[in-house]
Amino acid sequence: MNYTLHQLQIYLKICELQSITRASEELHLTQPAVSIQLKNFQDQFPIPLTEVVGRQLYVTQFGEEIARAAEKIIKEVHEINYKTLAYQGKLSGRLKISVVSTGKYVMPYFISEFMTKNDGVELLMDVTNKSMVVRSLELNEVDFSLVSVLPKNLKVNCLELMPNKLFYVSSNKLFKSKKVTKKQLFEEVPLIYREEGSATRNAMETFIKKNNFNINKKMELTSNEAVKQAVLSGLGCSIMPLIGIKNELMNNELDIIPVKGLPITTKWNLIWLKSKKLSPAAFALLDYLNENKNNIINERFAWVNKF
Known part of the structure:
Protein backbone atom coordinates (compact mmCIF):
# COMPACT_ATOMS: atom_id res chain seq x y z
CA MET A 1 0.00 0.00 0.00
CA ALA A 86 -0.05 23.83 20.82
CA TYR A 87 3.65 23.20 21.52
CA GLN A 88 4.39 26.45 19.74
CA GLY A 89 2.07 28.23 22.17
CA LYS A 90 -0.76 28.72 19.68
CA LEU A 91 -4.42 27.92 20.22
CA SER A 92 -5.40 25.13 17.85
CA GLY A 93 -8.17 22.66 17.11
CA ARG A 94 -11.39 22.43 15.17
CA LEU A 95 -14.65 24.20 16.00
CA LYS A 96 -17.89 22.75 14.67
CA ILE A 97 -20.92 25.03 14.83
CA SER A 98 -24.40 24.38 13.45
CA VAL A 99 -26.43 27.50 12.74
CA VAL A 100 -30.11 27.98 11.91
CA SER A 101 -30.45 29.51 8.47
CA THR A 102 -31.17 33.08 9.60
CA GLY A 103 -28.23 32.81 11.98
CA LYS A 104 -25.87 33.16 9.04
CA TYR A 105 -26.49 36.91 9.34
CA VAL A 106 -25.36 36.78 12.99
CA MET A 107 -22.73 34.17 13.80
CA PRO A 108 -19.95 35.27 11.40
CA TYR A 109 -19.74 38.68 13.10
CA PHE A 110 -19.37 37.10 16.54
CA ILE A 111 -16.48 34.84 15.53
CA SER A 112 -14.59 36.68 12.77
CA GLU A 113 -12.09 38.47 15.03
CA PHE A 114 -11.60 35.32 17.15
CA MET A 115 -10.74 33.31 14.04
CA THR A 116 -8.39 36.03 12.78
CA LYS A 117 -6.50 36.09 16.07
CA ASN A 118 -6.29 32.29 16.26
CA ASP A 119 -5.23 31.06 12.83
CA GLY A 120 -4.50 27.60 14.23
CA VAL A 121 -8.22 27.03 14.79
CA GLU A 122 -10.29 25.51 11.99
CA LEU A 123 -13.96 26.39 11.64
CA LEU A 124 -16.67 24.14 10.24
CA MET A 125 -20.03 25.93 10.20
CA ASP A 126 -23.15 24.20 8.90
CA VAL A 127 -26.18 26.36 8.08
CA THR A 128 -29.54 24.57 8.04
CA ASN A 129 -33.00 24.67 9.65
CA LYS A 130 -33.73 24.37 13.36
CA SER A 131 -34.68 20.69 13.42
CA MET A 132 -31.41 19.68 11.72
CA VAL A 133 -29.39 21.99 13.97
CA VAL A 134 -30.89 20.42 17.10
CA ARG A 135 -30.37 16.96 15.64
CA SER A 136 -26.66 17.53 15.05
CA LEU A 137 -26.30 18.83 18.61
CA GLU A 138 -28.16 15.83 20.02
CA LEU A 139 -25.87 13.43 18.14
CA ASN A 140 -22.81 15.29 19.49
CA GLU A 141 -21.68 16.11 15.96
CA VAL A 142 -20.97 19.76 16.78
CA ASP A 143 -19.47 21.82 19.59
CA PHE A 144 -22.08 24.59 19.51
CA SER A 145 -25.41 25.45 17.91
CA LEU A 146 -26.92 28.87 17.29
CA VAL A 147 -30.70 28.92 17.79
CA SER A 148 -33.41 31.43 18.60
CA VAL A 149 -35.60 28.88 20.43
CA LEU A 150 -34.05 26.57 23.01
CA PRO A 151 -34.70 22.84 22.45
CA LYS A 152 -36.99 21.37 25.10
CA ASN A 153 -35.71 17.81 25.01
CA LEU A 154 -31.99 18.48 25.52
CA LYS A 155 -29.99 19.53 28.56
CA VAL A 156 -27.92 22.43 27.30
CA ASN A 157 -25.81 25.31 28.50
CA CYS A 158 -26.62 28.64 26.92
CA LEU A 159 -24.85 31.90 26.11
CA GLU A 160 -27.30 34.63 25.11
CA LEU A 161 -25.96 36.77 22.27
CA MET A 162 -28.58 39.29 21.10
CA PRO A 163 -32.32 39.81 20.44
CA ASN A 164 -34.02 38.41 17.34
CA LYS A 165 -37.05 40.40 16.13
CA LEU A 166 -39.61 39.26 13.55
CA PHE A 167 -41.78 41.79 11.68
CA TYR A 168 -44.54 41.65 9.07
CA VAL A 169 -42.79 42.63 5.85
CA SER A 170 -44.02 43.54 2.37
CA SER A 171 -42.64 44.90 -0.87
CA ASN A 172 -42.69 48.70 -0.89
CA LYS A 173 -44.97 48.59 -3.94
CA LEU A 174 -47.59 46.23 -2.53
CA PHE A 175 -49.52 48.60 -0.25
CA LYS A 176 -50.07 52.25 -1.09
CA SER A 177 -50.57 52.96 2.61
CA LYS A 178 -49.05 51.27 5.64
CA LYS A 179 -52.46 51.59 7.33
CA VAL A 180 -54.02 48.40 6.07
CA THR A 181 -56.55 46.05 7.62
CA LYS A 182 -55.75 42.68 9.15
CA LYS A 183 -58.02 41.12 6.53
CA GLN A 184 -55.80 42.51 3.80
CA LEU A 185 -52.63 41.37 5.54
CA PHE A 186 -53.66 37.83 6.42
CA GLU A 187 -56.56 36.88 4.18
CA GLU A 188 -56.24 38.70 0.86
CA VAL A 189 -52.46 38.79 0.35
CA PRO A 190 -50.59 35.46 0.08
CA LEU A 191 -48.52 34.73 3.18
CA ILE A 192 -45.12 33.14 2.57
CA TYR A 193 -43.92 30.57 5.10
CA ARG A 194 -40.60 28.88 5.77
CA GLU A 195 -40.48 25.07 5.63
CA GLU A 196 -41.55 22.70 8.43
CA GLY A 197 -38.94 22.57 11.18
CA SER A 198 -38.00 26.25 10.86
CA ALA A 199 -38.09 28.33 14.04
CA THR A 200 -39.35 31.31 12.02
CA ARG A 201 -42.26 29.24 10.74
CA ASN A 202 -43.09 28.02 14.26
CA ALA A 203 -43.14 31.62 15.51
CA MET A 204 -45.41 32.68 12.62
CA GLU A 205 -47.84 29.84 13.18
CA THR A 206 -48.01 30.50 16.92
CA PHE A 207 -48.76 34.18 16.30
CA ILE A 208 -51.42 33.42 13.66
CA LYS A 209 -53.12 30.80 15.84
CA LYS A 210 -53.10 33.09 18.88
CA ASN A 211 -54.84 35.83 16.89
CA ASN A 212 -57.28 33.51 15.07
CA PHE A 213 -56.26 34.73 11.61
CA ASN A 214 -57.65 32.85 8.62
CA ILE A 215 -54.91 32.33 6.04
CA ASN A 216 -56.49 31.77 2.62
CA LYS A 217 -53.40 31.96 0.42
CA LYS A 218 -50.23 30.29 1.58
CA MET A 219 -46.82 29.57 0.04
CA GLU A 220 -43.85 27.66 1.43
CA LEU A 221 -40.17 28.24 0.64
CA THR A 222 -37.12 26.52 2.06
CA SER A 223 -34.79 29.38 2.99
CA ASN A 224 -34.97 32.86 4.44
CA GLU A 225 -33.24 34.22 1.34
CA ALA A 226 -35.88 32.62 -0.92
CA VAL A 227 -38.67 34.12 1.19
CA LYS A 228 -37.03 37.54 0.99
CA GLN A 229 -36.73 37.40 -2.79
CA ALA A 230 -40.37 36.30 -3.08
CA VAL A 231 -41.52 39.23 -0.93
CA LEU A 232 -39.34 41.64 -2.91
CA SER A 233 -40.96 40.45 -6.13
CA GLY A 234 -44.45 41.14 -4.77
CA LEU A 235 -45.38 37.47 -4.66
CA GLY A 236 -46.67 37.85 -1.12
CA CYS A 237 -45.80 38.97 2.41
CA SER A 238 -44.17 37.27 5.34
CA ILE A 239 -43.19 37.56 8.98
CA MET A 240 -39.42 37.75 8.77
CA PRO A 241 -36.39 38.20 11.05
CA LEU A 242 -35.18 41.80 10.95
CA ILE A 243 -31.55 40.67 10.89
CA GLY A 244 -31.82 39.31 7.34
CA ILE A 245 -33.39 42.33 5.63
CA LYS A 246 -31.15 45.24 6.62
CA ASN A 247 -30.06 46.24 3.11
CA GLU A 248 -33.56 45.97 1.66
CA LEU A 249 -34.98 48.20 4.41
CA MET A 250 -32.20 50.74 4.05
CA ASN A 251 -32.78 50.82 0.26
CA ASN A 252 -36.56 51.20 0.76
CA GLU A 253 -37.24 48.00 -1.15
CA LEU A 254 -39.13 46.42 1.76
CA ASP A 255 -41.56 47.93 4.24
CA ILE A 256 -42.31 46.89 7.80
CA ILE A 257 -46.10 46.96 8.27
CA PRO A 258 -47.21 47.71 11.87
CA VAL A 259 -49.28 44.84 13.26
CA LYS A 260 -50.51 44.56 16.84
CA GLY A 261 -48.54 41.86 18.63
CA LEU A 262 -45.48 42.28 16.41
CA PRO A 263 -42.55 42.23 16.46
CA ILE A 264 -42.10 38.77 17.90
CA THR A 265 -38.92 38.97 19.99
CA THR A 266 -36.74 35.97 20.81
CA LYS A 267 -33.03 35.69 21.60
CA TRP A 268 -30.09 34.37 19.62
CA ASN A 269 -28.47 31.76 21.86
CA LEU A 270 -25.26 29.82 21.46
CA ILE A 271 -25.92 26.46 23.09
CA TRP A 272 -23.94 23.30 23.83
CA LEU A 273 -24.70 20.02 25.57
CA LYS A 274 -24.18 20.05 29.34
CA SER A 275 -22.43 16.70 28.98
CA LYS A 276 -20.09 18.00 26.25
CA LYS A 277 -16.36 17.94 27.00
CA LEU A 278 -15.35 21.17 25.32
CA SER A 279 -11.98 21.50 23.63
CA PRO A 280 -9.51 24.29 24.52
CA ALA A 281 -10.60 26.09 21.32
CA ALA A 282 -14.26 25.87 22.35
CA PHE A 283 -13.51 27.21 25.84
CA ALA A 284 -11.47 30.02 24.30
CA LEU A 285 -14.38 30.98 22.03
CA LEU A 286 -16.76 31.16 25.01
CA ASP A 287 -14.30 33.35 26.94
CA TYR A 288 -13.94 35.61 23.90
CA LEU A 289 -17.72 35.96 23.45
CA ASN A 290 -18.36 36.67 27.12
CA GLU A 291 -15.76 39.41 27.04
CA ASN A 292 -16.57 40.93 23.63
CA LYS A 293 -20.21 40.26 22.72
CA ASN A 294 -21.49 43.67 23.87
CA ASN A 295 -18.85 45.48 21.82
CA ILE A 296 -19.70 43.33 18.79
CA ILE A 297 -23.41 44.12 19.15
CA ASN A 298 -22.72 47.86 19.44
CA GLU A 299 -20.36 47.88 16.45
CA ARG A 300 -22.20 45.52 14.13
CA PHE A 301 -25.86 45.51 15.12
CA ALA A 302 -26.68 48.96 16.50
CA TRP A 303 -28.85 49.53 13.40
CA VAL A 304 -31.56 47.13 14.67
CA ASN A 305 -32.57 49.72 17.29
CA LYS A 306 -33.94 51.92 14.49
CA PHE A 307 -36.84 49.51 13.96
Whole structure:
Protein backbone atom coordinates (compact mmCIF):
# COMPACT_ATOMS: atom_id res chain seq x y z
CA MET A 1 0.00 0.00 0.00
CA ASN A 2 1.38 3.40 -0.98
CA TYR A 3 -1.59 5.77 -0.92
CA THR A 4 -1.17 9.44 -0.05
CA LEU A 5 -3.07 11.80 2.24
CA HIS A 6 -4.09 13.70 -0.89
CA GLN A 7 -5.69 10.55 -2.30
CA LEU A 8 -7.52 9.90 0.99
CA GLN A 9 -8.91 13.44 1.01
CA ILE A 10 -10.09 13.14 -2.59
CA TYR A 11 -11.62 9.73 -1.97
CA LEU A 12 -13.52 10.98 1.10
CA LYS A 13 -14.94 13.90 -0.88
CA ILE A 14 -16.06 11.54 -3.67
CA CYS A 15 -17.74 9.30 -1.09
CA GLU A 16 -19.45 12.27 0.52
CA LEU A 17 -20.84 13.68 -2.74
CA GLN A 18 -21.05 10.42 -4.77
CA SER A 19 -19.89 12.38 -7.77
CA ILE A 20 -16.47 12.93 -9.31
CA THR A 21 -17.67 16.13 -10.97
CA ARG A 22 -18.98 17.69 -7.75
CA ALA A 23 -15.93 16.52 -5.82
CA SER A 24 -13.63 18.21 -8.36
CA GLU A 25 -15.62 21.44 -8.03
CA GLU A 26 -15.44 21.50 -4.23
CA LEU A 27 -11.75 20.58 -4.21
CA HIS A 28 -10.96 23.12 -6.95
CA LEU A 29 -9.37 20.42 -9.11
CA THR A 30 -10.04 19.35 -12.66
CA GLN A 31 -12.31 16.37 -13.19
CA PRO A 32 -9.54 14.33 -14.94
CA ALA A 33 -7.19 14.98 -11.99
CA VAL A 34 -9.76 13.65 -9.52
CA SER A 35 -10.49 10.62 -11.74
CA ILE A 36 -6.78 9.78 -11.97
CA GLN A 37 -6.33 10.01 -8.21
CA LEU A 38 -9.36 7.77 -7.65
CA LYS A 39 -7.96 5.21 -10.13
CA ASN A 40 -4.52 5.30 -8.48
CA PHE A 41 -6.14 4.80 -5.09
CA GLN A 42 -8.37 1.99 -6.38
CA ASP A 43 -5.39 0.18 -7.95
CA GLN A 44 -4.06 -0.50 -4.46
CA PHE A 45 -7.10 -2.61 -3.53
CA PRO A 46 -8.23 -5.93 -5.06
CA ILE A 47 -11.89 -5.15 -4.29
CA PRO A 48 -13.87 -2.32 -5.97
CA LEU A 49 -14.35 0.82 -3.89
CA THR A 50 -16.98 2.37 -6.16
CA GLU A 51 -19.26 1.29 -8.98
CA VAL A 52 -21.19 3.16 -11.65
CA VAL A 53 -24.80 2.19 -12.36
CA GLY A 54 -26.19 4.12 -15.28
CA ARG A 55 -24.50 7.47 -14.77
CA GLN A 56 -24.59 7.43 -10.98
CA LEU A 57 -21.51 6.62 -8.91
CA TYR A 58 -22.07 4.45 -5.83
CA VAL A 59 -19.69 3.53 -3.01
CA THR A 60 -19.49 -0.23 -2.40
CA GLN A 61 -19.77 -1.75 1.07
CA PHE A 62 -16.01 -2.31 1.05
CA GLY A 63 -15.54 1.27 -0.14
CA GLU A 64 -17.58 2.54 2.82
CA GLU A 65 -15.30 0.61 5.20
CA ILE A 66 -12.24 2.19 3.59
CA ALA A 67 -13.88 5.64 3.80
CA ARG A 68 -14.40 5.24 7.55
CA ALA A 69 -10.77 4.22 7.98
CA ALA A 70 -9.63 7.13 5.81
CA GLU A 71 -11.66 9.55 7.91
CA LYS A 72 -9.90 8.32 11.06
CA ILE A 73 -6.50 8.76 9.40
CA ILE A 74 -7.28 12.34 8.32
CA LYS A 75 -8.56 13.12 11.80
CA GLU A 76 -5.30 11.87 13.32
CA VAL A 77 -3.33 14.05 10.90
CA HIS A 78 -5.34 17.07 12.07
CA GLU A 79 -4.56 16.14 15.67
CA ILE A 80 -0.82 16.05 14.87
CA ASN A 81 -1.08 19.53 13.36
CA TYR A 82 -3.01 20.83 16.37
CA LYS A 83 -0.47 19.36 18.84
CA THR A 84 2.37 20.98 16.90
CA LEU A 85 0.69 24.37 17.13
CA ALA A 86 -0.05 23.83 20.82
CA TYR A 87 3.65 23.20 21.52
CA GLN A 88 4.39 26.45 19.74
CA GLY A 89 2.07 28.23 22.17
CA LYS A 90 -0.76 28.72 19.68
CA LEU A 91 -4.42 27.92 20.22
CA SER A 92 -5.40 25.13 17.85
CA GLY A 93 -8.17 22.66 17.11
CA ARG A 94 -11.39 22.43 15.17
CA LEU A 95 -14.65 24.20 16.00
CA LYS A 96 -17.89 22.75 14.67
CA ILE A 97 -20.92 25.03 14.83
CA SER A 98 -24.40 24.38 13.45
CA VAL A 99 -26.43 27.50 12.74
CA VAL A 100 -30.11 27.98 11.91
CA SER A 101 -30.45 29.51 8.47
CA THR A 102 -31.17 33.08 9.60
CA GLY A 103 -28.23 32.81 11.98
CA LYS A 104 -25.87 33.16 9.04
CA TYR A 105 -26.49 36.91 9.34
CA VAL A 106 -25.36 36.78 12.99
CA MET A 107 -22.73 34.17 13.80
CA PRO A 108 -19.95 35.27 11.40
CA TYR A 109 -19.74 38.68 13.10
CA PHE A 110 -19.37 37.10 16.54
CA ILE A 111 -16.48 34.84 15.53
CA SER A 112 -14.59 36.68 12.77
CA GLU A 113 -12.09 38.47 15.03
CA PHE A 114 -11.60 35.32 17.15
CA MET A 115 -10.74 33.31 14.04
CA THR A 116 -8.39 36.03 12.78
CA LYS A 117 -6.50 36.09 16.07
CA ASN A 118 -6.29 32.29 16.26
CA ASP A 119 -5.23 31.06 12.83
CA GLY A 120 -4.50 27.60 14.23
CA VAL A 121 -8.22 27.03 14.79
CA GLU A 122 -10.29 25.51 11.99
CA LEU A 123 -13.96 26.39 11.64
CA LEU A 124 -16.67 24.14 10.24
CA MET A 125 -20.03 25.93 10.20
CA ASP A 126 -23.15 24.20 8.90
CA VAL A 127 -26.18 26.36 8.08
CA THR A 128 -29.54 24.57 8.04
CA ASN A 129 -33.00 24.67 9.65
CA LYS A 130 -33.73 24.37 13.36
CA SER A 131 -34.68 20.69 13.42
CA MET A 132 -31.41 19.68 11.72
CA VAL A 133 -29.39 21.99 13.97
CA VAL A 134 -30.89 20.42 17.10
CA ARG A 135 -30.37 16.96 15.64
CA SER A 136 -26.66 17.53 15.05
CA LEU A 137 -26.30 18.83 18.61
CA GLU A 138 -28.16 15.83 20.02
CA LEU A 139 -25.87 13.43 18.14
CA ASN A 140 -22.81 15.29 19.49
CA GLU A 141 -21.68 16.11 15.96
CA VAL A 142 -20.97 19.76 16.78
CA ASP A 143 -19.47 21.82 19.59
CA PHE A 144 -22.08 24.59 19.51
CA SER A 145 -25.41 25.45 17.91
CA LEU A 146 -26.92 28.87 17.29
CA VAL A 147 -30.70 28.92 17.79
CA SER A 148 -33.41 31.43 18.60
CA VAL A 149 -35.60 28.88 20.43
CA LEU A 150 -34.05 26.57 23.01
CA PRO A 151 -34.70 22.84 22.45
CA LYS A 152 -36.99 21.37 25.10
CA ASN A 153 -35.71 17.81 25.01
CA LEU A 154 -31.99 18.48 25.52
CA LYS A 155 -29.99 19.53 28.56
CA VAL A 156 -27.92 22.43 27.30
CA ASN A 157 -25.81 25.31 28.50
CA CYS A 158 -26.62 28.64 26.92
CA LEU A 159 -24.85 31.90 26.11
CA GLU A 160 -27.30 34.63 25.11
CA LEU A 161 -25.96 36.77 22.27
CA MET A 162 -28.58 39.29 21.10
CA PRO A 163 -32.32 39.81 20.44
CA ASN A 164 -34.02 38.41 17.34
CA LYS A 165 -37.05 40.40 16.13
CA LEU A 166 -39.61 39.26 13.55
CA PHE A 167 -41.78 41.79 11.68
CA TYR A 168 -44.54 41.65 9.07
CA VAL A 169 -42.79 42.63 5.85
CA SER A 170 -44.02 43.54 2.37
CA SER A 171 -42.64 44.90 -0.87
CA ASN A 172 -42.69 48.70 -0.89
CA LYS A 173 -44.97 48.59 -3.94
CA LEU A 174 -47.59 46.23 -2.53
CA PHE A 175 -49.52 48.60 -0.25
CA LYS A 176 -50.07 52.25 -1.09
CA SER A 177 -50.57 52.96 2.61
CA LYS A 178 -49.05 51.27 5.64
CA LYS A 179 -52.46 51.59 7.33
CA VAL A 180 -54.02 48.40 6.07
CA THR A 181 -56.55 46.05 7.62
CA LYS A 182 -55.75 42.68 9.15
CA LYS A 183 -58.02 41.12 6.53
CA GLN A 184 -55.80 42.51 3.80
CA LEU A 185 -52.63 41.37 5.54
CA PHE A 186 -53.66 37.83 6.42
CA GLU A 187 -56.56 36.88 4.18
CA GLU A 188 -56.24 38.70 0.86
CA VAL A 189 -52.46 38.79 0.35
CA PRO A 190 -50.59 35.46 0.08
CA LEU A 191 -48.52 34.73 3.18
CA ILE A 192 -45.12 33.14 2.57
CA TYR A 193 -43.92 30.57 5.10
CA ARG A 194 -40.60 28.88 5.77
CA GLU A 195 -40.48 25.07 5.63
CA GLU A 196 -41.55 22.70 8.43
CA GLY A 197 -38.94 22.57 11.18
CA SER A 198 -38.00 26.25 10.86
CA ALA A 199 -38.09 28.33 14.04
CA THR A 200 -39.35 31.31 12.02
CA ARG A 201 -42.26 29.24 10.74
CA ASN A 202 -43.09 28.02 14.26
CA ALA A 203 -43.14 31.62 15.51
CA MET A 204 -45.41 32.68 12.62
CA GLU A 205 -47.84 29.84 13.18
CA THR A 206 -48.01 30.50 16.92
CA PHE A 207 -48.76 34.18 16.30
CA ILE A 208 -51.42 33.42 13.66
CA LYS A 209 -53.12 30.80 15.84
CA LYS A 210 -53.10 33.09 18.88
CA ASN A 211 -54.84 35.83 16.89
CA ASN A 212 -57.28 33.51 15.07
CA PHE A 213 -56.26 34.73 11.61
CA ASN A 214 -57.65 32.85 8.62
CA ILE A 215 -54.91 32.33 6.04
CA ASN A 216 -56.49 31.77 2.62
CA LYS A 217 -53.40 31.96 0.42
CA LYS A 218 -50.23 30.29 1.58
CA MET A 219 -46.82 29.57 0.04
CA GLU A 220 -43.85 27.66 1.43
CA LEU A 221 -40.17 28.24 0.64
CA THR A 222 -37.12 26.52 2.06
CA SER A 223 -34.79 29.38 2.99
CA ASN A 224 -34.97 32.86 4.44
CA GLU A 225 -33.24 34.22 1.34
CA ALA A 226 -35.88 32.62 -0.92
CA VAL A 227 -38.67 34.12 1.19
CA LYS A 228 -37.03 37.54 0.99
CA GLN A 229 -36.73 37.40 -2.79
CA ALA A 230 -40.37 36.30 -3.08
CA VAL A 231 -41.52 39.23 -0.93
CA LEU A 232 -39.34 41.64 -2.91
CA SER A 233 -40.96 40.45 -6.13
CA GLY A 234 -44.45 41.14 -4.77
CA LEU A 235 -45.38 37.47 -4.66
CA GLY A 236 -46.67 37.85 -1.12
CA CYS A 237 -45.80 38.97 2.41
CA SER A 238 -44.17 37.27 5.34
CA ILE A 239 -43.19 37.56 8.98
CA MET A 240 -39.42 37.75 8.77
CA PRO A 241 -36.39 38.20 11.05
CA LEU A 242 -35.18 41.80 10.95
CA ILE A 243 -31.55 40.67 10.89
CA GLY A 244 -31.82 39.31 7.34
CA ILE A 245 -33.39 42.33 5.63
CA LYS A 246 -31.15 45.24 6.62
CA ASN A 247 -30.06 46.24 3.11
CA GLU A 248 -33.56 45.97 1.66
CA LEU A 249 -34.98 48.20 4.41
CA MET A 250 -32.20 50.74 4.05
CA ASN A 251 -32.78 50.82 0.26
CA ASN A 252 -36.56 51.20 0.76
CA GLU A 253 -37.24 48.00 -1.15
CA LEU A 254 -39.13 46.42 1.76
CA ASP A 255 -41.56 47.93 4.24
CA ILE A 256 -42.31 46.89 7.80
CA ILE A 257 -46.10 46.96 8.27
CA PRO A 258 -47.21 47.71 11.87
CA VAL A 259 -49.28 44.84 13.26
CA LYS A 260 -50.51 44.56 16.84
CA GLY A 261 -48.54 41.86 18.63
CA LEU A 262 -45.48 42.28 16.41
CA PRO A 263 -42.55 42.23 16.46
CA ILE A 264 -42.10 38.77 17.90
CA THR A 265 -38.92 38.97 19.99
CA THR A 266 -36.74 35.97 20.81
CA LYS A 267 -33.03 35.69 21.60
CA TRP A 268 -30.09 34.37 19.62
CA ASN A 269 -28.47 31.76 21.86
CA LEU A 270 -25.26 29.82 21.46
CA ILE A 271 -25.92 26.46 23.09
CA TRP A 272 -23.94 23.30 23.83
CA LEU A 273 -24.70 20.02 25.57
CA LYS A 274 -24.18 20.05 29.34
CA SER A 275 -22.43 16.70 28.98
CA LYS A 276 -20.09 18.00 26.25
CA LYS A 277 -16.36 17.94 27.00
CA LEU A 278 -15.35 21.17 25.32
CA SER A 279 -11.98 21.50 23.63
CA PRO A 280 -9.51 24.29 24.52
CA ALA A 281 -10.60 26.09 21.32
CA ALA A 282 -14.26 25.87 22.35
CA PHE A 283 -13.51 27.21 25.84
CA ALA A 284 -11.47 30.02 24.30
CA LEU A 285 -14.38 30.98 22.03
CA LEU A 286 -16.76 31.16 25.01
CA ASP A 287 -14.30 33.35 26.94
CA TYR A 288 -13.94 35.61 23.90
CA LEU A 289 -17.72 35.96 23.45
CA ASN A 290 -18.36 36.67 27.12
CA GLU A 291 -15.76 39.41 27.04
CA ASN A 292 -16.57 40.93 23.63
CA LYS A 293 -20.21 40.26 22.72
CA ASN A 294 -21.49 43.67 23.87
CA ASN A 295 -18.85 45.48 21.82
CA ILE A 296 -19.70 43.33 18.79
CA ILE A 297 -23.41 44.12 19.15
CA ASN A 298 -22.72 47.86 19.44
CA GLU A 299 -20.36 47.88 16.45
CA ARG A 300 -22.20 45.52 14.13
CA PHE A 301 -25.86 45.51 15.12
CA ALA A 302 -26.68 48.96 16.50
CA TRP A 303 -28.85 49.53 13.40
CA VAL A 304 -31.56 47.13 14.67
CA ASN A 305 -32.57 49.72 17.29
CA LYS A 306 -33.94 51.92 14.49
CA PHE A 307 -36.84 49.51 13.96
